[in-house]
Amino acid sequence: MNLTRTVRFLLLLAIVAIVSQANVAASPMKHTEVEQAIGPILLALIVIILTAKFGADLAVRVGQPPVLGELALGLIIGNITLFGFYGFDFIRTNQVVSMLAEIGVVLLLFEVGLESNLKEMTKVGPSSFLVAAVGVVAPFVLGFGVARTLLPQHSVYSHVFIGAVLCATSVGITARVLKDLGKLHLVESRIILGAAVIDDVMGLVVIAIVQGIIKAADGAGSLTGLGMAIIVAKAIGFLVGSVVIGQLLAPRVFRFASKLKAHDLLLGVSLAICFLFAYIADRIGLAAIVGAFAAGLILDEVHYEDFTARGERGLEDLLRPITSFLVPVFFILMGMRVRLEVFGDLPTLAFAGALTAAAIIGKQVCAFGALGKGLDRTLIGFGMIPRGEVGLIVAAIGAGMVLHGERIVDSMTFSAVVIMVMLTTFVTPPLLRWRMGRVSPKR
């Protein structure tokens, strides 16, 4: 590792830190009286950009995908509070930064969707479905077993909830790694992406069932078959509808837009479509990124050839600067939000270790759902490992539920879930990188 580079990075950060701490703002005219201050946002963006670039540099030098460097350096920046420096701490909790990160990951999945092709995706549909289904059942069973064994004093409802936490794959990390490595075209990649989308729908159902069971046990209400059916119908309706309607409307929308007398119409219209799909998915209860991915899938170069034919740049070219600005915000923030303090408690760590093992093994099993010969099932299993926000959200719902005086997810369990999310996140990029190195030279 090049020391000068590290020293320069630390020096730069130190300068930023000093500027941010120096009380130069003694001016009589504050431009910030009317609105929220822009200062902290600018500072956050500077820190994030520098960290992202140096992190990516370090990762690439040790043969890892850039995203691992972003996560790792983000983790370090996020935990310098342990050394008593709190100047960057606001970044972790700033709402604007957090929304920029969300927009970033939405655009990342849109980009990934654009690079994927609907026809190719449908081909692997059955494989994706099986991978997703096994990938929901196996981790659920394993998580349930781990909780039952290690936390026998908790109620069975608590065990069921922990099983549910392990179900949903967080496709952001995997998509980013596959994209960084230029391997989105592999059959395995398509199976993973498809499974992640279906996974999200199944996750919805699992959570609805689990919540319904617990509410029923508490006498607070019960989950009707109709309620369940509506949830599933909405999600499937969105996915099918977006593909069908989207395919029909996209060419018309672009043709119409190409006649407008405004600049940058291709980018503007595409972003509007991406955000619209993400918005609808979010409102239905799916992840916004699933909507963005669907939007990317249905948009095809033929749809906007009116623009490219007159010499404008392609959509992926136009998106690239925006994603290279916003996507790292998501991963740096993800790294920064890791609290090293949670690793301090041994029983928690032990439980977290067991949970992580269940999470990883559960998704290795699911790879056998992939149909066809010559597939690298290990690669598929690795790609399905990351758990992210959805797991945390489920755990948070559980933490908010009380049954017969017992919290369904207590604080120790919640910390263990957090650690599991971190470990599955950090372990995925090197695993994928390593496996790719063995598989991809062939293709």
Next chain:
Amino acid sequence: MNLTRTVRFLLLLAIVAIVSQANVAASPMKHTEVEQAIGPILLALIVIILTAKFGADLAVRVGQPPVLGELALGLIIGNITLFGFYGFDFIRTNQVVSMLAEIGVVLLLFEVGLESNLKEMTKVGPSSFLVAAVGVVAPFVLGFGVARTLLPQHSVYSHVFIGAVLCATSVGITARVLKDLGKLHLVESRIILGAAVIDDVMGLVVIAIVQGIIKAADGAGSLTGLGMAIIVAKAIGFLVGSVVIGQLLAPRVFRFASKLKAHDLLLGVSLAICFLFAYIADRIGLAAIVGAFAAGLILDEVHYEDFTARGERGLEDLLRPITSFLVPVFFILMGMRVRLEVFGDLPTLAFAGALTAAAIIGKQVCAFGALGKGLDRTLIGFGMIPRGEVGLIVAAIGAGMVLHGERIVDSMTFSAVVIMVMLTTFVTPPLLRWRMGRVSPKR
């Protein structure tokens, strides 16, 4: 005007509105429990993008700069509350949208700075300085006079404050129009941009003096000569320092960055520099956009030829998609924030009219500060017309000050200031466009 287009736009907006109102969010899994909801932000971005593109289209079709269309259609969308539809009303006050707008205008001025050239700017330095100086004094005197004549019952301090409100030019609109028309290279454009920067520094000083006088009159403290000197020294120190240090360091920073093993380094490093300058300017009390403009000024193509030489795209090419995404957020929001209700009160309207006249005439006078032959002074005067946030901020400060039981800026005066800001904003694009049509064919 093409009716189908308008109908289609209304139809699209209606669909977005219906989707946003439909209560489809009955799902058990909310992805929003941990963080702020992404839904409203996505909805806001969809509305903003559609409005921006249609607004630009309409403006161009009637021979106006796109920004006027963005402002006007933003105004309409922002005031459909008058018809009882409140579905888009959150956009006006959403903090994340407002910060995206701020980042947008920071990047716009960075872009404008990049298109400008430090050497060329220094050439027009004396002209810019004189234009700025006269452009602070003349509107101040006129504003003071208007207030003294029309509001004789108010104290002299109130009159002084109203004079101060009229001083600072808001360069965002003008910069955008000049950029849209491709006229940033004109001598007049450079004089305007330079004057706007110097203007901002002078505005600082004026506000410091006025606040000092009033505080002294109230016995609450007084403005020392030293305090004043420090404010001025900081602002000038920043401008000079950024140019000198920036020119020295920029090539080294880029050379160093070109050796890092990460993607999109040119864009990342440039954005970091832009945000750093904007951040420092903001902390000193200058507008963040002045810092961003300075950052753009010192960056030159020669600095990053390490990147372009190896076939990467130029910085302006890379910035373009980001600004085309974020800049309209600023102008649409500016339009949306216009409250048509304020035009309802006749005495307020009359006072606002007089203020607006003072604001416009004051900046026409300043154009005579421009040195040299063959300059179109009317164009310079037009370019200096817009008043923006700074005027509103000064008025807000005044609204918060009470002297001998009288509010320095009462609510009627504040409304008049708001109307003046609107009128100067909306009048500038067509004026510049019209004058350009007469001047620029020659060049």
